[in-house]
Amino acid sequence: MHGPFVFERCRHSTETSGPLRTPQAPTMIIVTTAGISDDQLGTLVAHIERAGLRAHVSRGEQRTIVGCIGDEAALAEAGIAALPGVERIMPVLKPYKLASREFAAGNTQIRLDDVDETVIGGQEIVVIGGPCSVEGLDMLRETALAVKAAGGKMLRGGAFKPRSSPYAFQGLGEPALQMLAEVRAETGLPVVTEALDPRHVEMVAHYADMLQIGARNMQNYALLSEVGRTQRPVLLKRGLSGTITELLMSAEYIMAQGNRNVILCERGIRTYETATRNTLDVAAIPVLKRETHLPVFVDPSHAGGRASLVAPLAMAAIAAGADGLIIEVHPSPANARSDGDQSLEPSAFAALMKQAALFAVAAGRTMHAGTAPATMVRA
Numbered sequence: 001m002h003g004p005f006v007f008e009r010c011r012h013s014t015e016t017s018g019p020l021r022t023p024q025a026p027t028m029i030i031v032t033t034a035g036i037s038d039d040q041l042g043t044l045v046a047h048i049e050r051a052g053l054r055a056h057v058s059r060g061e062q063r064t065i066v067g068c069i070g071d072e073a074a075l076a077e078a079g080i081a082a083l084p085g086v087e088r089i090m091p092v093l094k095p096y097k098l099a100s101r102e103f104a105a106g107n108t109q110i111r112l113d114d115v116d117e118t119v120i121g122g123q124e125i126v127v128i129g130g131p132c133s134v135e136g137l138d139m140l141r142e143t144a145l146a147v148k149a150a151g152g153k154m155l156r157g158g159a160f161k162p163r164s165s166p167y168a169f170q171g172l173g174e175p176a177l178q179m180l181a182e183v184r185a186e187t188g189l190p191v192v193t194e195a196l197d198p199r200h201v202e203m204v205a206h207y208a209d210m211l212q213i214g215a216r217n218m219q220n221y222a223l224l225s226e227v228g229r230t231q232r233p234v235l236l237k238r239g240l241s242g243t244i245t246e247l248l249m250s251a252e253y254i255m256a257q258g259n260r261n262v263i264l265c266e267r268g269i270r271t272y273e274t275a276t277r278n279t280l281d282v283a284a285i286p287v288l289k290r291e292t293h294l295p296v297f298v299d300p301s302h303a304g305g306r307a308s309l310v311a312p313l314a315m316a317a318i319a320a321g322a323d324g325l326i327i328e329v330h331p332s333p334a335n336a337r338s339d340g341d342q343s344l345e346p347s348a349f350a351a352l353m354k355q356a357a358l359f360a361v362a363a364g365r366t367m368h369a370g371t372a373p374a375t376m377v378r379a
């Protein structure tokens with residue numbers, strides 16, 4: 001098992017030296033000896049940087065790994081292999097480098113700024129709840145209070161909506177971001193919302209605690225690079241026809257710009273099946289957990305497309321090893337301006353949370369459901 005570790009913030013020379021504006025492959029990892037001292041580690045990083053490479057230190061429970069980006073030949077010339085504390089140097093062979101499991105000593109844990117208690121990618125299953133779209137301040141506040149009372153740790157809500165029809169509700173835009181910020185201040189729930197356009201990233205990052213990249217934009221590389229230049233955690237959704245490798249390459253785009261706080265989200269893929277809105281690829285969860293150190297979330301709402309499918313898919317996600325869930329909740333789903341069919345009423349969300357907490361224990365995780373009144377959704 002990989003123990004937990006936290007990417008160090010960019011404070012001293014052992015962190016990646018500045019954002020990678022021009023990503024460089026290849027990438028090597030230096031596995032250090034179990035007892036490497038801080039001095040030895042400092043000397044090692046200094047040598048790597050003197051050789052013109054970037055170093056990224058990741059401390060695990062058992063081992064510290066130093067990821068190096070740059071010219072492999074320069075590393076050899078600098079005599080790195082002979083330094084005390086170096087066990088071995090290995091190339092990262094996968095097409096994704098920074099996102100690959102080998103690049104880090106353990107699972108990435110993401111803490112949201114100013115919110116110390118919520119750790120994404122740790123032992124606890126973190127649930128994000130909220131409406132598909134922010135439709136107004138009152139409904140957002142009502143939903144947020146219900147999400148919080150049921151044990152949700154973050155609030156979701158779209159301000160800019162990617163809709164299949166240009167005539168459908170496109171979201172309220174910046175006023176919705178202001179509402180999210182206001183409800184965040186009232187409830188203490190950090191917020192996640194989608195950035196659709198590279199020109200909006202700075203604005204969305206100003207209001208939100210986490211940026212969502214929607215399924216339709218998984219391969220919008222300009223947008224990925226732009227969110228990579230912020231330090232806001234990014235919830236990256238899998239594209240409707242994106243393979244697991246493509247999803248990881250999209251994470252790599254974000255990380256290559258210096259933002260290592262990426263959360264992957266399986267939200268169902270398009271198959272020949274029409275009984276559900278999409279097909280939840282449950283197997284993607286353990287595959288991703290093997291391939292990457294990044295947290296893996298599941299969106300059972302967009303996968304199933306119907307309220308009655310949300311809880312069963314959420315339980316499957318937890319059983320398969322998901323680190324968290326993102327779920328659509330609306331005070332009055334029948335009147336929702338988008339995705340009403342798949343949105344849960346607050347009492348159904350509370351019921352899901354109670355059930356999910358039991359599955360979390362069975363999966364060796366923790367999860368805290370609140371005390372909100374709960375009613376199960378009937379199939």
Ligand code: PEP
Nearest residue numbers: 132214215216237267302
């Ligand atoms: C959403 O979260 O409301 C959304 C549009 O999701 P996706 O990009 O996964 O379709």
Ligand code: MN
Nearest residue numbers: 132328338339
């Ligand atoms: Mn939606």
